[in-house]
Amino acid sequence: MTGQVETAVFPVLIGGEWRPAQVKGTLQATNPATGEALEGLYPVSGQEDVLAAIAAASGVTPGTPEHIAAFLQRYAELIEGSGAELSALAALETGLPEKGRLLETELPRTTRQLRLAADTALSRSWTRPTIDTEAGLRSVLQPLGKPVVVFGPNNFPFAFNAVSGGDFAAALAVGNPVIAKAHPGHLGTTRALARLAFQAVQESGLHPASLQLLYHLPPDLGFLLVGDARVGAVAFTGSRGGGLALKRAADAAGVPIYLELGSVNPVLLLPGAVAERPAELAKELFNANTLGAGQFCTNPGLVIAVEGPGQAAFVQALTGAYQSAGSGVLLTEGAAPHIGAGLKTLTGAGATLVAGGQADTPGFRFQPSLLTADAKTFLAHPDALQTEVFGPVCLLVTVQEDELDRVLAPLEASLTASIYSSATGSDDALYGRAEPVLRQLCGRLINDRMPTGVAVSSAQMHGGPYPAGGHPGFTSVGIPAALTRFAALRGYDHVRDGRLPAELQDANPTGCWRLVDGRWTQEALA
Amino acid sequence: MTGQVETAVFPVLIGGEWRPAQVKGTLQATNPATGEALEGLYPVSGQEDVLAAIAAASGVTPGTPEHIAAFLQRYAELIEGSGAELSALAALETGLPEKGRLLETELPRTTRQLRLAADTALSRSWTRPTIDTEAGLRSVLQPLGKPVVVFGPNNFPFAFNAVSGGDFAAALAVGNPVIAKAHPGHLGTTRALARLAFQAVQESGLHPASLQLLYHLPPDLGFLLVGDARVGAVAFTGSRGGGLALKRAADAAGVPIYLELGSVNPVLLLPGAVAERPAELAKELFNANTLGAGQFCTNPGLVIAVEGPGQAAFVQALTGAYQSAGSGVLLTEGAAPHIGAGLKTLTGAGATLVAGGQADTPGFRFQPSLLTADAKTFLAHPDALQTEVFGPVCLLVTVQEDELDRVLAPLEASLTASIYSSATGSDDALYGRAEPVLRQLCGRLINDRMPTGVAVSSAQMHGGPYPAGGHPGFTSVGIPAALTRFAALRGYDHVRDGRLPAELQDANPTGCWRLVDGRWTQEALA
Incomplete structure (x- = not known):
């Protein structure tokens, strides 16, 4: 590959900047309705990019719940503002129709999902604060303190995209930085969305390394990425073969991996x-x-x-x-x-x-x-x-x-x-x-219904027994439940009130629902 | 090994009967205060026992929540009725003091834990029923529909015993059959407890295959057991080496495994x-x-x-x-x-x-x-x-x-x-x-406290980041939270009311807490 071609390769997003990739190869998007390659060269990243993305995201706190909600809301606005262009681009890359699907259904679903995630960040409804006044113990779900790696599938360029879909929204709403791996089926759409996401990151004052984007990786570097103990969790939607190979790598490092691998749906x-x-x-x-x-x-x-x-x-x-x-x-x-x-x-x-x-x-x-x-x-x-x-x-x-x-x-x-x-x-x-x-x-x-539609709902269960899903206790769609995949349960034992996270303080300053001595309530402690 | 010795080896509990083990070797309990071997030969089981235990437990529904609660309560009574003998035996096998520890602390903790599990089976508080009336979707945690394998540690012959401890109580309270693997450090105590448990199974009308007990296994058969796709989940408390070896086998089969591996506790x-x-x-x-x-x-x-x-x-x-x-x-x-x-x-x-x-x-x-x-x-x-x-x-x-x-x-x-x-x-x-x-x-x-005590509380978090714990989102102690490890999230999409599980029916016949349209309530649907 000549230096000239390399300069034309799109940069990756790592550590708050669009920077040249360590280019191990390139790929192009394709118009599946014609079979023709589309303009733009996307990098297949090398090991340096993977390690740089992990290092940049490690130890990053994207922001307070209020910052995160502002980001998610702003991002939804930006997507809507570019709705026509995004839908046209996604249609070109996927062959999916704009009318009835991309512009009219999937894009509004995506922005609604981002806004629901914002609401949930604010309401803390995913945190399940639990207080046992007699034992002096309190517990709550919190961010993992490590980045979440998201692999998007080919079939939903917006709603399941690694930089705008349900897993992305869930990981960020909890307060985890994201390392996104684009799907090669809609590279341009992913790039366009990531640019809007990064604009929203900057406008809302989120930590600049809250989102990294790599377009493509050789398989062994995918395993390196999900098998790094600095990674907090992995979300993968796609084929059984790809998902189970990643699972082996993540399992070996003790990294929780959540899989949604499809099925025949009788x-x-x-x-x-x-x-x-x-x-x-x-x-x-x-x-x-x-x-x-x-x-x-x-x-x-x-x-x-x-x-x-x-x-x-x-x-x-x-x-x-x-x-x-x-x-x-x-x-x-x-x-x-x-x-x-x-x-x-x-x-x-x-x-x-x-x-x-x-x-x-x-x-x-x-x-x-x-x-x-x-x-x-x-x-x-x-x-x-x-x-x-x-x-x-x-x-x-x-x-x-x-x-x-x-x-x-x-x-x-x-x-x-x-x-x-x-x-x-x-x-x-x-x-x-x-x-x-x-x-x-x-x-x-x-x-009395077909299974095709998967509503974003508090009561959704999009998952199932292995190997249709990766873990029987979790759903990959639904708010707040899908967020809990990317959270750690943390206990506080006789910790003084002023030192507790807001969700657990006696006064319940955020007004969130809490399980207090076996009873769900939004009230402060007496 | 002669036929005569084999007849003296204690039987294993499989499929509702104490039956001769497939004896691949024997072991004895030891009095650690003197170093002397104690009477009684316990079998090291062969592959047939492992496969028979899995087959016997597969597809078993122990009983309704009411049956299960009756079992747990009856079992607690039986343990109390034999408290002096159990404590004397456990003291002999573990060197732990009866006064202040086994009889006065650990045994009451164990029976309290069983009774809390019974209460939770009745209250359904672990099931987290969620209803979205607008979307027509409902979800609830349910039994795995597969057995849970429990490995107990050496240090709590009652409270963490594979046939009486927290993992046992949690797995059963959810409604899963258990395959228990005894710890060699207190074989006689485990046998005595299992006999009481099986008596309670029979008296309360629970399915006779609700509990299987194997005393010991060669490592490869431990891997065979946890790596069988008919197993729903595994709970292991013990050493890091043993736990991570089992994790590899369970991971390969997609069987969720929950580990509590200890740490230095700074x-x-x-x-x-x-x-x-x-x-x-x-x-x-x-x-x-x-x-x-x-x-x-x-x-x-x-x-x-x-x-x-x-x-x-x-x-x-x-x-x-x-x-x-x-x-x-x-x-x-x-x-x-x-x-x-x-x-x-x-x-x-x-x-x-x-x-x-x-x-x-x-x-x-x-x-x-x-x-x-x-x-x-x-x-x-x-x-x-x-x-x-x-x-x-x-x-x-x-x-x-x-x-x-x-x-x-x-x-x-x-x-x-x-x-x-x-x-x-x-x-x-x-x-x-x-x-x-x-x-x-x-x-x-x-x-301002030492970490040693681990209270059984709704707000307990006994777990931690890998490899202190196996999954950051779960606790191995605490009711109801510890139960959710052994549950599957199940969605109901426009399912007619009479066909829903009780926890999700409009009338809320069990009066359990439910998240209805984002609000926790015990009320029926309007």
Whole structure:
């Protein structure tokens, strides 16, 4: 690489300045709708950048909760102010539509999430202050005192971006500095967001090293980063292979790592529900499965339909929807080959392809694809037939009522499980048989809805048993719960009142909710 | 081994019956006060026992919260009913005194802990039900649906015993079956407790496989046990080497493991506090450091005293206390060599032995031992001089005020950190310098007290940064917080009211505390 090219490589953000990367290679963003490379060279960083980012973030306190809230609010404003440009850029890099998705849905969700995180920083609702007056003990969740490393996924350039998404907001709202690793699928969007974030850092007086950004790393440097004992925690959303490799490195150093690795998200259609509205259910499933070209970790990839009077109409409507649909634009060049390989695994295990099945052009596209199997086929190869295909692919397994328990038994861990049942109660006995099995294997159990949407809510559970999620006790979406992943429980034993953090002082100066002698209250101590 | 000997080996508890172990070897308990082996042969189990215990506990629901509470209460009664015999047996196996310790302190603490766990099972206070009425989402902590493996330590034959201690009570109160691994230091006590526990299981109608007991395992079978994906979580209290080896095996299978590995628990004595009461502080430190022959994970092993007018009197009183003290009985045969090796490390790194230093007889004993070092010596070898010695050993580091920051900087993670300061406020400036450093490195920060006691409290934090603890967000002591280690967060998305768990139903039939739209309440939904 010549010196001339190096000067054109975008700088990384470390320690409060955009500085030249230690360039070990470069990469470019790509327009997946055309397959063409986009302008701009992004650096693959070397070890010096990784160590510099860790050193810069170590020991950094971003600011008081008030500073942090001001930052999050200002950042949300700046994102809104550049909403049109950001959405256009993200659309170019991801092939996701601006209308209905990037500009109208994902961007407002992202700014709402940042503002909710700001509110939570101010209300301290994530800190769970606990006071035992008799024992003289108090405890509270506090920042880790170490940076949080965030790896964003490919499929949400705003809402899960490592410099603007839920993990970023949660880590910062707690009061931890962030080391962000961009996803190569939307490098320009990440750069643009990080520039706004850093502007907000400066305007709100946050510590300048509150956010570092590295665009790309060779795998061994990813392991070096998450396996450094100076790191407080890691949040990773993405593929199982990548996540589990990072987990090995983090585990070895005792660094907590939170994984959200996707799954097939089984949907169980009970016969009463199908009989009541076969065509609507077919449309609902088709829409959910092909939304964003199926590239959701909560995509309904496996549907189990118990046979009944509405099934023929349902299958006909569903097949028709897939057969008449155009190809969706995929996020990355590797997506279509991955989907093709997944389909081969499914058909190789006995599933029948009834619609779609082919990659398409221009750019990176794939036909919405429907496969079917009966219970006997599914039970012959239950593992292969639960292969997650990250794309617009659905496997419909039709079962007789008396086969249901056997088909449910081999189901693996998932983020979600959905059950559709009749409004009249006619499916209740089947529901009672299926629910205990599905409840154990998923994080979020759903009635009469598709799993695709993941609301930012105090009661959200976006996670699940390993290896769909990394830890069964935590959610990666939801405020305040998602913040607690990046907090340390700290006890105070007979510490004098003036020395306590505000959340634990007798007078409760911040007015936060506290568990005092077993009772939740916002009152001061008597 | 002959057939005759095998029949004399105590059976293990698996799947609701005391059954012959797959005997791969045997071990005996020892009286550490005399060094003599005690009667009774306990099995070292083979792989079949491990796999049978996992299989028996898999899919087991011990019972409703009401059943579980009845079990915990009945078990507490049975322990009290056998209190004298249990204490006599535990004293024989551990050398710990019955009066003042086993019968009068640890046993009541254990039964109180079981009853608190019962109350918590009934109140559901560990479940944190959360309701977002607008989003239609609800979430709650629930049992893992898989067994919890509990490894007890050597130093608390009742309160941390794998079949009666805090981890056992927490795992069961949540509603998980337990696979307990006894500590070889009190095999007979564990057997006696497990027999009472199983009696309580039967009397209270709990699922018979709610508790399995294995006495001993070769290391590779310990790894097999915790690395089995059918296991829901692991709780380990003990040595760093043992805990981290188990962690590797559990991590590889995605099984959450909670470690409590001990530490040196630094105590900082500021000059005003020492000047106010030098002799009392010396006595307090000596008592705390030699209690239970120093075999507490919260033993104050490293004391940093800032020089001032009271220091000479303090050091004189402290030295006198150690020099005139008799040897304490250690828990196991390996303890004295371990302490001897630790002292060698400390003196080899420059510390001066001023009292004690020798193993003693009969049985397994060691002299209370005091070492000193100045700041310069400490800073030359800060790692070696933080060697944890599990016994009655204290290193006193005397520092000048201007050396304090440098001495605190290299301190490692600990369960606790204590700061003694003047009641007049004369130490407040020094406190302000030291507190931020000590706060980051410990789980529990203490004012004006020794760290030894660990109260069972809603606000306890018995844990700390890695590798003092295994996960910074959790405590291994305290109710309800310790229970949440063994729980899974489960979301309910538009699930119909009658299908929700009781904690989430509109009517709030159990009256538990719930976070409803950001407000904690016990009320039903309007």
